Amino acid sequence: MKKSLAILLALILALGMLGTVSAEDEWLTLRVECFDREITGLDVTDCWQLHYAQENFGDPNHIKLEFVSFARWTEGDLLTNALAGGTAPDLCMTYGGPLVQQCIDKEGIWQLDDLLDEYGANLKAFLGEELLGYGKVDHDGDGVKEQWYIPARRISVANVGNFIRADWLEALDMEKPTDIDSFTDYLRAAKAAQLAGENTMPFAFGIYAPDPMFNVRRFTDAFVDFNEVTEEDWFALARNPEMLPGAKEGFRWLNTLYHEGLLPETFALTDNDKANDTALIMGYNGFFSQQPDQPWRTDKNYQKELEKNVPEGHWVTVNPFYNESLGKYLHDIYAANGLSIIIPLTANEETAIAAMKYLDWMAIPENMFMMQNGLEGINYEGISETLGIPYGVKSADAVPNENKMHAGDICFISNGLFYGDDAKNSAALALPFAGYEEDVVASYVDSLTDAWTQISFTVTVQADTDYNATVKSKQGEFLAAVVSCDPDKFDEVFDAGIQDILNSGADKMIEGFREAYLAGEYRGVFPGNL
């Protein structure tokens, strides 16, 4: 009995001593959100970039870095839940604008002005005042905007990629279409010639359910009569391009294509993505519109997959959406800010300081280079002497697991590879797509032609929060109806659809955006000013 008591006492003493030892040398844990794209072999919570950052930033500062995995495609929902449950990481990021707005309105995150001034000199230099301005909001209404989030720097703002089959043009002996009429001729000719047999479906078209107008306005904006649109209307109709004067004819054009069998009858069935992907790589389609680098992306390489089925198949950029009233090929581009970085209030002051220090460390050019590119000889072959950027960049499957990385998701202050100046950055865009560099560059050039920056507002428009989702759902319904309806009833269906969208809250949103515009609380470009 005595013996066991003695052992117990000794144990307690030993534990106590352990406690004091660790207290003297206290380390802070910094939990950092990390998007997870489930790339085979890459464990984002234990990856090369984490070890590099731990060694070079964490260890010297007595900070233990922890990466918390958030699935990329549901990050908004996951972060909302984590914030509501008080379990969010100390450093978070999201593409969800309304979520960030809610964090500010409901005061759930740190105000960053002091932290940025004291610990963020490098970060400020990398982002610049103008870009930082995106993260500034006047929350307390004193007329001075405070820094609430850190906007990441978007290296490439290109958004629109329109692609046509070069091999089909050749087979039809046609030139690349340059306006709607010649484009329609191409679609008709392809269908008539049955270039992919009875499966030929010239226009790959579907409804992007989360935001139906996001893609469709690329086509319908070509029909807008800009003589009839004021800058004020343009901003007021930020979410309702279907209501711009003239857009109706764009929808009528789609309706015509539908009834001529030039776009798929199944375009409105929600689970259409897979079917569309298959049609694209089987070579059934002659045109599609997505991101500027879409045909060559590693996750969905339409070009390489197409070549497997149709050896001569070749996607090239095309610019058919010519707006006559402006004499321009309009393309929308992203604003200069990428994702939004926030520090939740659940992080204490010390941790918030550590978070800001980590961002600042990442912004130092040498560190960013390592975090984005990895190791020479492993992640890339070498550095080009002429361009000063890495060449021979390896795809993820060609790199050993312990060296696998994801540049953007982990070095998140920069959306895209950053090499110091625009020339280098543009040259680097084509880097991951060896063999197709010319096609990629041509696509980027097209997508930046006559480019207008997407609209955003710098105040919360309450009607937007309230009705956004409902209006988008109505727009999906509207699009399905106007494209597939009987051409004789088109006008009737169109007008009723517009009324339906207005009634579901769009009228209040338009009013709210108009007020925000008149108060000067907007960003973006009116194409009439290009």
Place this chain on the structure above:
Amino acid sequence: MTVTAGSNKRRRRSWLQDWRLYVMLILPISFYLIFCYKPMAGIIIGFQDFNMFKGMWGSQWIGLENFRFTMGMSDFSYALLNTLWLNFLGLICGFPVPIILAIMLNEMRSIAVKKISQTLLYLPHFLSWIIIGGMVLQIFSPSTGLINSTLLRWGWITTGIPFLTDGPHWQATYTLVGVWQGMGWGTILYLSAITGINMELFEAAKIDGANKMQQIWHVTLPGIRSTIVVLLILNVGQMMNISFDRPQILGNPQVRKYCDVLSTFVYRTGITNSQFARATAIGLFQSVVGLILISSANFVSTKLGEEGIW
């Protein structure tokens, strides 16, 4: 005094004797406590301007504002009517099927055929709606789907049947797919009820000269009447509740006015927009109506001389 002590002792003895049964009860009871009763406290956010950082004790009270806002939205009435209508269709078409099926299975002579048919009938119940959604698309697509392309090829029709792209057609497809998915599983309770019928009744009927149909009508059906009534009450109580995955996966923008139901409406206006308070308000509304429906169904059935569920 002595009586109480005696009954206490008896109670303790039954506890001790059946302790294994009580232990087994812990699991379902804790399930209900944790997943059904504990979250009920969250109902209060339906009456708040919910601030997710302050939680449900720190948010501001706004009375019925969330109810007023959500029910005032233009889609709410559609969603409500579609919910009731689709559930009603499901009940009319789907309720009798398992009963008929159970009787048919019961009348089968060959045990092997019976077992195989049962297994095949249960199978759809275990498929997720994601998979069924993919199958539906393959089978019912406008011109490329199995049915339409076959009928077109045979020349039986000249234009595709719009199973998924026309409102009423879609509702029929939705209902029938639901019946197909649930009918096998639904037979289980009826089959066990049929097994419980006294065999002597069938023999007596036979001696009286009843043929198969007459036996089914006068013995089997009355024998499972109470089961039918209880399930009917439960189904009526579920009229306001509709699953999320089935309408969400089978639906599409072309038939939005016909496929939008309360669950998808709540998901869209509440969850995707982080408007949890409004989603909660609609959830509460659904539960209250469900409670009223189930109570009335129970009341009617006890008045008609049947056993109720409480």
